[in-house]
Amino acid sequence: MRDLDGRIFLSASDLMRFMGCAHASALDLAHLRGTGPEPREDNEDAALLQKQGDAHEAAHLARLKEAGRTVIEIERSGLGKNAEATRAALAAGVDVVFQGAFLSGKWGGWSDFLERVERPSAFGPFSYEVTDTKLKRRPHPKHVLQLVLYSDLLTEIQGTAPEFAYVELGDGTRATLRLSDYAAYARMAQARLEGFVADPPPTRPIPCADCGLCRWGDHCADGRNLVEEHIL
Numbered sequence: 001m002r003d004l005d006g007r008i009f010l011s012a013s014d015l016m017r018f019m020g021c022a023h024a025s026a027l028d029l030a031h032l033r034g035t036g037p038e039p040r041e042d043n044e045d046a047a048l049l050q051k052q053g054d055a056h057e058a059a060h061l062a063r064l065k066e067a068g069r070t071v072i073e074i075e076r077s078g079l080g081k082n083a084e085a086t087r088a089a090l091a092a093g094v095d096v097v098f099q100g101a102f103l104s105g106k107w108g109g110w111s112d113f114l115e116r117v118e119r120p121s122a123f124g125p126f127s128y129e130v131t132d133t134k135l136k137r138r139p140h141p142k143h144v145l146q147l148v149l150y151s152d153l154l155t156e157i158q159g160t161a162p163e164f165a166y167v168e169l170g171d172g173t174r175a176t177l178r179l180s181d182y183a184a185y186a187r188m189a190q191a192r193l194e195g196f197v198a199d200p201p202p203t204r205p206i207p208c209a210d211c212g213l214c215r216w217g218d219h220c221a222d223g224r225n226l227v228e229e230h231i232l
């Protein structure tokens, strides 16, 4: 979640967090508006996971280069500037764009890899599909949210909807997802988050699978205990 010139932009991470715990999104929003608590620093588990994720991503990048594919890496700066550079790289027909950026409507963010396929688009006889790297052994429903979002944003640029998206998994296999199988679910989730941000309902901390790595874990602890006591 970021505020660009007074407008709130949402990312795939925001969407995944919201679908795991709406209270986390409420706290993100309050923090962005300067009315909420401060989040804690990443704990050791989160930092280790991030490090392993970065290494997994770097390994896929190295494999693409070793295979002789031309790669343009978008150096991170402002999201708008990066989105323009991404558009130019895609139009030029490079094999792979690493860290490609999107910004459209209320949504934006940086994808892992955009890989060229020989399927016509507004660019010419080629277009792109989204590949993400994840440490899991199989795709999680949250990954689908990210892949559909970036594929939709990519569609706006290239004028052709990608048919597939991919996850390079932690065990070295590659999962292929047919986007039309998941688009309705992912777009419903996007609409729900947009509605939530426009008019946030009351939320409370309820224990869930995301709590262990959540940056609001310390803040929620007291409230969560209260909820648990109430349930027990």
Ligand code: SF4
Residues within 6 Å of the ligand: 020, 021, 022, 023, 024, 025, 027, 204, 205, 206, 207, 208, 210, 211, 212, 214, 215, 216, 217, 218, 220, 224
């Ligand atoms: S710590 Fe748990 S309950 Fe609190 S915001 Fe994070 S995921 Fe939600």
